[in-house]
Amino acid sequence: MKLPPDYVSGFIDGEGSFFIVISKHPQKRLGIDARLTFAVEVRDDDIEILESIRETLGCGIIYRLDYKRYGWFPHALLKVSSIGEIRNKLIPFFVEHPLRAKKRLSFKLFCQAAEIFAQKMHLTEEGIAKLREIQKQMNQYGKKGGIPSVRQGAGKPRARRGENSVK
DSSP: OOOOHHHHHHHHHHHEEEEEEEEEOTTSTTSEEEEEEEEEEEEGGGHHHHHHHHHHHTOOEEEEEOOGGGTOOOEEEEEEOOHHHIIIIIHHHHHHSOOOSTHHHHHHHHHHHHHHHHTTGGGSHHHHHHHHHHHHHHHTTSTTTTOOOSSTTOSSOOOOTTTTEEO
């Protein structure tokens, strides 16, 4: 069921994340892989809202995440990491139905990063440097206010394309 667009914007203002991932990748020419990702995660018993958001946005994959080892309830994650879906569906949606809280500032930076990807500059050292600067600016709007996480590599398991996805 499609949702009212302003409802989706409000939900994402509170629960969504726009982020840039830059990691080592030995098979890449620069030895670095950069990715843009939009995600929203809820408890698994609220998966219907993610399905409706996915239908409204017209993009994304839903993953089921099992957090038993942490003693948590299972979760569901809506993730958009395809640059085509980000540029052609996600960004136009939030331009037409703007975010209202401080997440709009992260979204603005996310759009700048998407442009770097569109120009294939993420494949150059200069582009990676620009993405790192944007990433640093985005971090100041996060929950920790730019304080780096101490648990590098620890935490929630990642959702990978195709694993536990909901069709």
